[in-house]
């Protein structure tokens with residue numbers, strides 16, 4: 001079943017100097033419960049796409065439909081996780097997590113209990129009174145994820161969620177984030193630069209063209225591993241084939 | 256995260272740090288003592304003319320006289336009161352105007368050249384006009400202090416507001432935050448360090464405003480004592496007032512520094 005439908009979406013930015021076409025007639029469907037990655041060259045319009053889906057600004061043309069409703073403004077069914085964690089230094093971990101709830105006026109006993117249980121489940125409860133600078137990069141990223149999950153969205157938009165982490169941490173954190181998303185039963189749409197990361201986490205990988213972003217191809221990732229997790233996926237024999245295919249599709253030249 | 260079982264080496268290190276800190280404080284105090292002792296002595300043996308530069312013992316005597324007349328704390332109080340009020344008004348009004356300018360980019364762009372001109376203008380020049388409007392007295396002095404700190408406050412607070420990370424604002428927007436929520440949840444709190452450094456500058460500026468104001472109109476206050484002392488060739492009065500003024504300014508600056516620590520607990 002389709003969760004999110006992107007229909008003939010185009011987006012043009014206007015500045016005094018220029019007019020930049022960031023997205024060109026892009027159509028894409030995200031299925032209920034699936035993990036879809038979007039991969040594309042730098043500056044092709046990936047973040048723009050997520051911002052439009054999040055309802056931060058209207059597209060120049062086309063529509064975004066979530067559960068049969070067109071998205072025109074930010075809505076609490078969508079959780080957006082930005083590239084950097086953006087934890088607020090002046091708030092402790094717990095009140096960083098309640099930020100979204102406070103803004104939406106939904107900070108009640110039930111939501112607090114839900115947060116407490118997530119902190120417990122994901123090994124952060126002893127840190128809830130700490131301040132962000134006292135946490136490691138990986139922990140901060142998990143906190144950012146829980147902050148996004150706290151408003152109980154149906155679909156998660158992840159904009160290069162692991163880009164700021166070093167390689168080892170990235171492997172560990174993506175493993176955990178993947179498990180959390182699956183456990184909470186969320187649909188996820190992730191933007192990344194990293195081909196292996198895209199294959200390791202996703203059910204499908206969409207490849208975009210250079211700017212303006214157009215859909216080039218979609219890969220169904222079928223790996224012969226049991227109880228799939230990102231780390232196990234990397235050991236699947238098919239992993240390499242997908243990697244090569246997507247690498248060719250991206251058609252990146254060093255100039 | 257502190258542990259009390261330090262290694263020997265670490266204890267030595269801590270002791271060295273402490274010793275250095277103590278040394279700095281001792282030298283600072285010594286400088287003060289030496290300065291006043293040499294002042295007293297050079298004046299006493301007429302190496303410098305006490306009529307021109309006064310003398311610590313004469314200043315103390317004068318202080319005692321003021322105290323007995325019940326005027327010492329009166330003068331200090333008047334000046335500090337005017338400064339604190341001018342300072343608070345400058346900060347609050349300046350921050351409010353900065354919020355308006357942040358809120359409406361249009362107003363901000365429209366007013367930009369006027370702010371630049373007002374910032375460049377020596378606000379003291381407005382003193383006579385303010386006195387003409389509100390009369391000789393405390394109100395005029397407070398207004399002069401206010402005008403001096405106002406524009407700087409507006410500009411530095413607004414700069415702080417505009418430096419807030421766009422992505423943090425974007426994050427709030429994804430939660431559906433309104434403009435006033437963006438102000439309350441991210442713009443204001445993340446500008447607190449900028450605002451506090453504006454406050455620190457304002458302490459000094461407000462004192463300048465108050466003293467100039469008192470030069471122009473006052474019948475009491477430390478600025479008044481300074482001008483009056485100069486007119487009647489009473490350097491004891493002038494020097495004493497200046498020293499009290501420095502202490503008062505220092506204390507107020509420290510108060511702001513304590514405020515800063517309180518608002519930035521999350522840093523430690």
Ligand SMILES: Nc1ncnc2c1ncn2[C@@H]1O[C@H](COP(=O)(O)OP(=O)(O)OP(=O)(O)O)[C@@H](O)[C@H]1O
Pocket residue numbers: 013014015020021022040041042043044045046047048049211
């Ligand atoms: N607010 C804006 N105004 C004008 N142009 C913009 C704006 N935001 C982005 N652009 C332009 O739109 C294009 C796409 O930007 P976008 O950030 O969506 O790319 P991206 O694929 O996320 O890039 P990256 O891989 O570097 O994250 C870029 O060329 C960028 O310069």
Ligand SMILES: [Mg+2]
Pocket residue numbers: 046047048159
């Ligand atoms: Mg991007």
